[in-house]
Amino acid sequence: MDTTTPNPRTADSPEVKRYNRIQRWLSLSDTLIGFALLVVLLVTGWTGKLRDWSYLGARQHYFFAVFLYVLMFSIIAKALNSPLDFFGFRLEHRYHLSNQKLRSWLWDECKGWLLSVVLGTIMVELVYAIIRVAPQRWWIIAWAVFIGLFLLMAQLAPVVLMPIFYKFEPLANDSLRERLTRLGERAGTRVRGVYEWKLSEKSNKANAALTGLGSTRRIILADTLLQHYSDDEIEAVLAHELGHHVHKHILKAILTQVAVTFFGFWLINLVLRFVLAKEWFPALDPRLYDFANLPLIVLVATVLGIALMPAMNAISRHHERQADRYAWENTPAIGPFVTAMQKLAEQNLAEREPAKWIEFLFHSHPSIGKRVAAAEDWASKHRVEQPV
Numbered sequence: 001m002d003t004t005t006p007n008p009r010t011a012d013s014p015e016v017k018r019y020n021r022i023q024r025w026l027s028l029s030d031t032l033i034g035f036a037l038l039v040v041l042l043v044t045g046w047t048g049k050l051r052d053w054s055y056l057g058a059r060q061h062y063f064f065a066v067f068l069y070v071l072m073f074s075i076i077a078k079a080l081n082s083p084l085d086f087f088g089f090r091l092e093h094r095y096h097l098s099n100q101k102l103r104s105w106l107w108d109e110c111k112g113w114l115l116s117v118v119l120g121t122i123m124v125e126l127v128y129a130i131i132r133v134a135p136q137r138w139w140i141i142a143w144a145v146f147i148g149l150f151l152l153m154a155q156l157a158p159v160v161l162m163p164i165f166y167k168f169e170p171l172a173n174d175s176l177r178e179r180l181t182r183l184g185e186r187a188g189t190r191v192r193g194v195y196e197w198k199l200s201e202k203s204n205k206a207n208a209a210l211t212g213l214g215s216t217r218r219i220i221l222a223d224t225l226l227q228h229y230s231d232d233e234i235e236a237v238l239a240h241e242l243g244h245h246v247h248k249h250i251l252k253a254i255l256t257q258v259a260v261t262f263f264g265f266w267l268i269n270l271v272l273r274f275v276l277a278k279e280w281f282p283a284l285d286p287r288l289y290d291f292a293n294l295p296l297i298v299l300v301a302t303v304l305g306i307a308l309m310p311a312m313n314a315i316s317r318h319h320e321r322q323a324d325r326y327a328w329e330n331t332p333a334i335g336p337f338v339t340a341m342q343k344l345a346e347q348n349l350a351e352r353e354p355a356k357w358i359e360f361l362f363h364s365h366p367s368i369g370k371r372v373a374a375a376e377d378w379a380s381k382h383r384v385e386q387p388v
């Protein structure tokens with residue numbers, strides 16, 4: 001094929017490009033606002049004021065004061081980010097990707113915020129309790145506790161956390177369930193549950209995922225996908241998700257988290273001690289358990305997260321390529337995989353051919369253009385049948 005002319009099957013429309021560009025600006029602005037809040041709290045010393053008010057409100061009770069601090073911090077952060085969140089809600093409507101009513105969206109925002117306050121409070125209370133008990137080795141203990149909570153959340157996600165926002169039902173389609181059983185038997189793995197994810201109440205986008213740990217491990221398929229895709233196409237998607245399971249991608253992602261957060265807590269301890277010793281921020285007490293230093297902890301974690309994003313995305317894209325290959329090898333033809341990909345791109349307004357640097361930095365999945373090209377390339381080497 002002549003590569004100088006755009007391929008009509010993969011070229012992105014100006015609308016798709018615009019939508020994705022706005023989405024990127026939105027998440028960049030979101031990050032920058034969060035970043036600015038942390039820096040301002042530290043530089044102006046307002047974090048010290050928040051801490052003093054917390055002690056006052058808690059009548060000098062340390063753990064209650066920590067809670068009040070987290071609560072005030074969450075309220076300020078949410079207030080600053082709400083205009084962008086609302087813009088994001090409107091954006092999805094403008095591009096006909098969402099059919100969620102304002103009330104339902106506001107309710108989701110409330111639930112999401114409450115959940116973040118609850119989980120944030122638990123983690124922050126634990127961290128400062130550990131700092132008080134073991135100021136020298138706090139970061140190793142906090143890391144171990146964090147990993148424990150992380151595993152618990154990974155297990156609870158599909159049965160407790162996700163149902164807060166969406167309904168799930170066991171997949172009712174018998175022919176699809178049979179196909180999955182056959183796929184699982186061929187893979188020599190126990191076939192796990194498949195659930196229909198009622199996404200259509202809120203979104204017009206389609207999605208599928210492998211979630212959960214141990215007994216809660218399951219494949220979830222959006223009803224928006226089940227409604228508009230042929231059984232062959234859904235089988236290709238199921239095979240891809242099963243590929244994640246067979247290749248143990250969730251375990252590998254968790255092990256990556258274990259390593260990254262170990263380094264993260266070590267780094268936080270180092271930076272915290274360095275900054276406190278240098279007295280860069282006069283509002284902070286030199287003692288580690290002064291929770292006014294929380295913005296500094298979050299700042300280090302945020303910077304580390306951003307710095308590692310390209311590497312984490314590269315690992316994820318590698319996993320996606322493995323799952324794709326698994327799907328091609330374990331379904332009768334790659335045609336349905338290719339058409340499913342094309343439909344997904346169209347339905348979700350995904351860029352089929354994003355700029356290389358954008359894919360490298362931000363994308364957890366290879367572009368649809370690359371996935372389709374790889375599938376056709378694989379089929380030309382391994383199959384006699386012609387792809388669609």
Ligand SMILES: [Zn+2]
Binds near residue numbers: 240244320
């Ligand atoms: Zn995947």
